[in-house]
Amino acid sequence: MGMHRRLRKPVLTVLKWQLLTTMALALVSAFVSGRHGAVSALAGGAISMAAGLAAALVASLGNARSAASVLGSALRAEAVKLALGVTLLWLVLTNYSDAVVGALVASFVLTLLIFGMAFFVHEY
Numbered sequence: 001m002g003m004h005r006r007l008r009k010p011v012l013t014v015l016k017w018q019l020l021t022t023m024a025l026a027l028v029s030a031f032v033s034g035r036h037g038a039v040s041a042l043a044g045g046a047i048s049m050a051a052g053l054a055a056a057l058v059a060s061l062g063n064a065r066s067a068a069s070v071l072g073s074a075l076r077a078e079a080v081k082l083a084l085g086v087t088l089l090w091l092v093l094t095n096y097s098d099a100v101v102g103a104l105v106a107s108f109v110l111t112l113l114i115f116g117m118a119f120f121v122h123e124y
Contacts, residue, residue, distance in 0.1 A: 011056045018049050018111040025110065029103040040100040044107030047088040052115040055081035085112070 022045025029037035055077040062073025089108065093099060 011053070014052070014115055014117060015049060017114050017117070018045060018052070021045065021111055021114060022049075022107055025103065025107045029100065029107075033100045033103060036098040037100040037103045040096075040103040041107040043092050043096070043099070044104040044109075045111045047085060047092065048108050048111035048115065050088065051081045051085035052112070054084050055115075 022042060025045065026038045026041040029041040033040075058080045059073050059077035062076065063069045064073065085108070089104075092104065093101070
């Protein structure tokens with residue numbers, strides 16, 4: 001239970017940052033590329049958030065009794081994030097013919113980078 005509590009605040013804080021970033025990019029993309037730009041930016045952010053949440057869940061379920069088990073949990077979490085992110089990007093790009101690729105990828109990459117900042121979130 002302690003691991004879940006330690007992960008909860010950083011993950012929720014970073015999710016808020018990702019959501020705000022996604023919304024801002026959707027507004028900019030709507031202005032630049034119209035409705036499909038906004039939807040594409042929203043999809044990119046949602047993909048990144050889903051992949052990040054899945055990774056956080058996998059990491060929290062890991063056994064943190066040794067350095068090797070921590071590393072194993074971290075690698076499994078990253079593998080899940082990568083696999084889910086690539087799969088969801090592929091699904092959007094193959095099924096949404098009007099996707100604005102620049103908005104989709106920009107939102108995905110930026111929110112993915114923000115998720116990496118969870119490590120630096122402390123109690124404040």
